Amino acid sequence: xxxxxxxxxxxxxxxxxxxxxxxxxxxxxxxxxxxxxxxxxxxxxxxxxxxxxxxxxxxxxxxxxxxxxxxxxxxxxxxxxxxxxxxxxxxxxxxxxxxxxxxxxxxxxxxxxxxxxxxxxxxxxxxxxxxxxxxxxxxxxxxxxxxxxxxxxxxxxxxxxxxxxxxxxxxxxxxxxxxxxxxxxxxxxxxxxxxxxxxxxxxxxxxxxxxxxxxxxxxxxxxxxxxxxxxxxxxxxxxxxxxxxxxxxxxxxxxxxxxxxxxxxxxxxxxxxxxxxxxxxxxxxxxxxxxxxxxxxxxxxxxxxxxxxxxxxxxxxxxxx
Amino acid sequence: xxxxxxxxxxxxxxxxxxxxxxxxxxxxxxxxxxxxxxxxxxxxxxxxxxxxxxxxxxxxxxxxxxxxxxxxxxxxxxxxxxxxxxxxxxxxxxxxxxxxxxxxxxxxxxxxxxxxxxxxxxxxxxxxxxxxxxxxxxxxxxxxxxxxxxxxxxxxxxxxxxxxxxxxxxxxxxxxxxxxxxxxxxxxxxxxxxxxxxxxxxxxxxxxxxxxxxxxxxxxxxxxxxxxxxxxxxxxxxxxxxxxxxxxxxxxxxxxxxxxxxxxxxxxxxxxxxxxxxxxxxx
Numbered sequence: 001x002x003x004x005x006x007x008x009x010x011x012x013x014x015x016x017x018x019x020x021x022x023x024x025x026x027x028x029x030x031x032x033x034x035x036x037x038x039x040x041x042x043x044x045x046x047x048x049x050x051x052x053x054x055x056x057x058x059x060x061x062x063x064x065x066x067x068x069x070x071x072x073x074x075x076x077x078x079x080x081x082x083x084x085x086x087x088x089x090x091x092x093x094x095x096x097x098x099x100x101x102x103x104x105x106x107x108x109x110x111x112x113x114x115x116x117x118x119x120x121x122x123x124x125x126x127x128x129x130x131x132x133x134x135x136x137x138x139x140x141x142x143x144x145x146x147x148x149x150x151x152x153x154x155x156x157x158x159x160x161x162x163x164x165x166x167x168x169x170x171x172x173x174x175x176x177x178x179x180x181x182x183x184x185x186x187x188x189x190x191x192x193x194x195x196x197x198x199x200x201x202x203x204x205x206x207x208x209x210x211x212x213x214x215x216x217x218x219x220x221x222x223x224x225x226x227x228x229x230x231x232x233x234x235x236x237x238x239x240x241x242x243x244x245x246x247x248x249x250x251x252x253x254x255x256x257x258x259x260x261x262x263x264x265x266x267x268x269x270x271x272x273x274x275x276x277x278x279x280x281x282x283x284x285x286x287x288x289x290x291x292x293x294x295x296x297x298x299x300x301x302x303x304x305x306x307x308x309x310x311x312x313x314x315x316x317x318x319x320x321x
Numbered sequence: 322x323x324x325x326x327x328x329x330x331x332x333x334x335x336x337x338x339x340x341x342x343x344x345x346x347x348x349x350x351x352x353x354x355x356x357x358x359x360x361x362x363x364x365x366x367x368x369x370x371x372x373x374x375x376x377x378x379x380x381x382x383x384x385x386x387x388x389x390x391x392x393x394x395x396x397x398x399x400x401x402x403x404x405x406x407x408x409x410x411x412x413x414x415x416x417x418x419x420x421x422x423x424x425x426x427x428x429x430x431x432x433x434x435x436x437x438x439x440x441x442x443x444x445x446x447x448x449x450x451x452x453x454x455x456x457x458x459x460x461x462x463x464x465x466x467x468x469x470x471x472x473x474x475x476x477x478x479x480x481x482x483x484x485x486x487x488x489x490x491x492x493x494x495x496x497x498x499x500x501x502x503x504x505x506x507x508x509x510x511x512x513x514x515x516x517x518x519x520x521x522x523x524x525x526x527x528x529x530x531x532x533x534x535x536x537x538x539x540x541x542x543x544x545x546x547x548x549x550x551x552x553x554x555x556x557x558x559x560x561x562x563x564x565x566x567x568x569x570x571x572x573x574x575x576x577x578x579x580x581x582x583x584x585x586x587x588x589x590x591x592x593x594x595x596x597x598x599x600x601x602x603x604x
Contacts, residue, residue: 039393
């Protein structure tokens, strides 16, 4: 789906005559990035014109909200702008994605916030729901990015609202991030797939996990990877479903201070470590077989031989017991 | 004009600061002074008009106690010939970061104030901002004390501490210190038999009259005259409601000059006394 508004007419415009674009999915403007741009504009002025279209005697931004914000902060009298003809609603939205998302890493919540609208507008044009490939082609997003957006899009509204409120806070005061929701949703997807009985209580589970994260019981967003590992341990490690569920019940219980790390440590950590050690043993055995087959014993490093001897002593102790 | 925010997390800081000024200063008007902003080439996050003669400009930053806008406009703010107090606002969490302590020192050195906002939106004043036109740095103040006796330096340092919070009151304290020195000089002159008790009568102005006309002391009339006009000008600068433009200038624009001039007058007065062998000691 091509989006082309033509070259545009260059004009110097008072920044106070320009309004931001409501369809700009970008919600987060980080102070550090903005200050760098501000310093550059203060020193060298705006070198690249912003893009706008006329609306009733004023102008609406297509591209350049960060430059426009800096210009207002610096009280610039005029800024260079390319004036385009007014785009359609879908064109306007797609322009936002194609102009911005390709230029820099956007937050997923930012992308997800307008993706739903794009899907419904494209569905109207195509008379069917767009495929992931068509969506990727139109927006310039990769399919992986679209899938991650969907994780956020599929959240119940109140969680999306909670995330939106959190993103409006100064960064140092934000506790929940989109990474938190992405990691939580990915792990819950695994849990619900392996143990579907938890799906009926999914919002209660989300509430508990959010509270435990806010209270520091769950200390890092990466802990959710261990939650997935507990759920998959029934298949990967062969631990009983009863044991896995006991650990998950503890995590999903809002009345205790039982975190994911505690549950992982007491139930499956040893099993996973053992599994990893087995892979290392297999790898070492394979290497030693090669050495013996090719008669390369004399080429082994002395330091390595020392370590092998120490390992042999430890193995004897373990095998004797 | 609505406040202009650079970053998306700034609005919460602006809202909390606006509430703070509303509560502390009983709802002062939030201004939009185009002329001022144009001169400064800076649209502050908030501009609070505390009274006819004092503007407070506020710049918020979500991750720095000393936003780049303030450091880049320091010279411009200093060159505005009207009392402008400038506050930086940042989250409490940022203020407490060890990595930000150098920035905090620089902010204070440059004469800006600091407010912090916690998660609940409570605002705390960490560094008080006095109008930059009144700002005298610690090093400049220390340099101006050179050559003065230690007791006088200590008293002037106390006046300077007051000045840092309320410049006109600090100036008034220097004028009071000078009055004390004049009265002590008068007592010494009586002891030496140069003046009579009735010529002094415990009043600085009368004492200075006596010193100016007495044969033994009138050689130092320049010093007596300087002290007299300083006391007259600044003794009550903090205590009167301003009605005349001349008083306005004195109260709101002259403070910086008055602080330095007060220290110089003290030095000149003590030097005059030393020449006349009048041993002046503070009570």
